[in-house]
């Protein structure tokens with residue numbers, strides 16, 4: 001028998017904004033602890049002509065870094081159904097299907113970090129990026145991807161990738177990210193050892209690789225801010241962000 005605490009519906013407290021620099025997920029703070037400094041990358045949000053010191057959320061929302069859903073309950077239910085089906089480990093609902101359905105269901109953003117990326121999943125991400133922002137940290141890519149990423153970025157401008165390749169960047173292997181995480185809208189995550197490759201996800205389907213779904217929002221945010229954001233922002237030494245409207 002499964003149990004469900006209806007009181008938890010009142011505690012639905014999803015992250016409400018992303019840090020402009022490191023894309024860390026921010027929960028709403030209480031009025032006594034207004035955030036003016038990103039708790040993950042440390043960048044300081046300074047008041048500018050447009051926003052006062054207590055308005056970082058308004059600033060971030062106007063910069064396209066707010067997180068809000070038209071119908072949060074329905075969206076949460078859809079993502080919860082994916083997790084439920086995934087956890088049944090049915091032959092009819094393999095990990096690849098859960099990942100594809102999750103990407104398809106995203107409303108605000110998809111963030112991922114992977115050591116390897118298949119062309120099939122890259123195509124799915126490009127398709128989704130026509131409507132939704134996707135940010136990825138990708139290492140160990142096949143050489144075919146070099147031109148795909150550098151020459152055809154304009155086919156999916158909302159797909160932002162940070163690529164780590166030993167040969168291209170001079171990274172030594174110890175510096176190349178190896179963590180695996182996919183985060184959908186700050187509400188659902190997949191973690192484990194399987195990469196975003198056909199082989200990795202299909203091995204996971206038969207118990208030869210590992211991937212788990214995470215539905216606890218606090219854990220999703222903790223994983224995201226630990227595994228994704230520090231790598232995303234490591235090439236930037238920006239210390240402060242002045243809260244003015246940034247012209248396009």
Ligand SMILES: [Zn+2]
Nearest residue numbers: 019022038041
């Ligand atoms: Zn940050």
